[in-house]
Amino acid sequence: MFRNQYDTDVTTWSPQGRLFQVEYAMEAVKQGSAAIGLRSNTHAVLACVNKANSELSSHQRKIFKVDDHIGVAIAGLTADGRVLSRYMRSECINYGYTYESPLPVGRLVVQLADKAQVCTQRSWKRPYGVGLLVAGLDESGPHLYYNCPSGNYFEYQAFAIGSRSQAAKTYLERKFENFPGSSRDELIKDALFAIRETLQGEKLTSTVCTVAVVGVGEAFNILDQETVQALINDFEISGEEGPATTGAAEEAAAAAAADQGGAAAEEEAAPMDI
Numbered sequence: 001m002f003r004n005q006y007d008t009d010v011t012t013w014s015p016q017g018r019l020f021q022v023e024y025a026m027e028a029v030k031q032g033s034a035a036i037g038l039r040s041n042t043h044a045v046l047a048c049v050n051k052a053n054s055e056l057s058s059h060q061r062k063i064f065k066v067d068d069h070i071g072v073a074i075a076g077l078t079a080d081g082r083v084l085s086r087y088m089r090s091e092c093i094n095y096g097y098t099y100e101s102p103l104p105v106g107r108l109v110v111q112l113a114d115k116a117q118v119c120t121q122r123s124w125k126r127p128y129g130v131g132l133l134v135a136g137l138d139e140s141g142p143h144l145y146y147n148c149p150s151g152n153y154f155e156y157q158a159f160a161i162g163s164r165s166q167a168a169k170t171y172l173e174r175k176f177e178n179f180p181g182s183s184r185d186e187l188i189k190d191a192l193f194a195i196r197e198t199l200q201g202e203k204l205t206s207t208v209c210t211v212a213v214v215g216v217g218e219a220f221n222i223l224d225q226e227t228v229q230a231l232i233n234d235f236e237i238s239g240e241e242g243p244a245t246t247g248a249a250e251e252a253a254a255a256a257a258a259d260q261g262g263a264a265a266e267e268e269a270a271p272m273d274i
Contacts, residue, residue, distance in 0.1 A: 011123045021127055022120050025076075025149035028129035032075035034165050034198040035062060036191055037133040037144045038158035038172065040182045043215030044135035044142040046073040047191040049162070049198060050208050063212045067092040068219040069102050069137045071212050075162035076130035076149075084128060088112060105136035105143040109153050117151025131161045137214050160194060168194040184215060189235050192228075196237055204237055205229065 006012050007020035014020065035048040048062040060078040064085040065071050070092065074081035091111055095103035112132070119125040132147040146161065147153045158176050160168035171194050179187065188211060196204045206229035214220035223231075 009123045010120055010126060019120065022150050025127035025129040026131075029076040029131035029149065029161055030163065030165075032077075032130075032162045033062065034160060034162035034168060034195065035073040035075045035131075035133055036158075036160045036165075036168050036172075036194045036198075037073060037135050037146075037156070038176075038179055038187055038191055038194075039135065039142040039144045040187055041141065041180050043182075043184045043187055043213060043218070044137065044144055045184075045187045045191045046071060046133060046135050046212045047188075047195050048073050048075075048210050049195060050210055061210075063210050063222055065212075065220050065222065066108075066134075066136075067096075067102065069214060070105060070108065071135055071214060071220040071222075073133045073135075073212070074130050075165075077128075078130075080128040080130040081132065084112065084115070084130065084132060087115065088134075102138060104138045104140075105134065105145070106138075106155075108136075109134055109145045109147060112147050113151050113153040116147065116149060120149075120151060133159060133161065135212075135214055136220075137216065142215060158194075160198070162198075164198040164200060167197040167200075171197050184213065184218075185231075188213065188231060189237075192232060192235060192237055204232060206232065 006014040007024070010019060010021040033049040033051040035046070037044065037046050046063055050059040050062065052059040063071060063073045066085060066088045070088070072085055072088065088108060091108060092103045116128050119127045127149045129149060131149065134145040134147060136143050144156050144159065145153055146156060146159050157179055158172040160172060175190055182190070191211060192204065192209070195209050202208070206225040209228065210222060211228050212220065212222045
């Protein structure tokens with residue numbers, strides 16, 4: 001039996017004015033593996049968690065190169081992410097062929113949002129069940145955008161999506177004021193720290209995360225595993241060591257959980273791992 005009578009197609013509104021199909025697509029983003037983006041005045045970094053269905057299978061790619069100056073990280077349905085990244089790649093090629101210049105990041109994001117929004121107003125379509133973090137560099141500097149399945153888009157200094165992304169957001173909110181002046185390596189370090197926050201105690205290695213960088217004088221590129229592992233070793237974040245604020249934050253969280261009588265613990269257990 002259906003949960004309700006208003007989720008059979010995307011053009012049926014509930015009495016409360018909600019589109020359940022769109023909300024289901026947004027829930028798919030929340031249940032996907034975590035993806036993180038952050039930017040400075042010169043660089044933008046994307047990072048994501050690699051999660052395989054089993055030990056016998058490989059993981060799905062979560063970061064895609066769109067053009068030399070643009071890349072995306074996805075959370076949600078990987079198949080939808082591949083379709084949208086291929087669309088973005090075609091738009092960049094067409095724009096470059098017509099105008100002989102790189103496509104501005106903001107214009108591409110608007111086109112992507114329009115494409116996603118059409119799927120929320122046609123009964124024979126469904127919303128794309130994927131959220132995209134679009135990082136790029138154009139004449140106005142580095143940019144980081146989040147595209148939602150509803151067709152909304154927002155520009156951020158730093159953002160995280162996917163499963164357990166709230167822990168990464170908390171870390172980014174503490175550090176984001178330092179991001180504009182950060183160097184390339186400092187941005188990567190903060191991205192890896194944020195990724196580790198989403199793992200909930202699991203050891204961070206190059207096999208469970210992917211990192212990509214774009215910036216002034218550097219085309220968009222996905223770092224190989226050896227480079228990422230070397231960075232992890234240099235920053236000493238694969239072991240127990242971490243930022244000085246992590247211990248204080250954990251103590252504060254423990255105190256808050258004790259005051260709430262265990263309700264927070266039940267809420268933390270809610271997200272599913274897919």
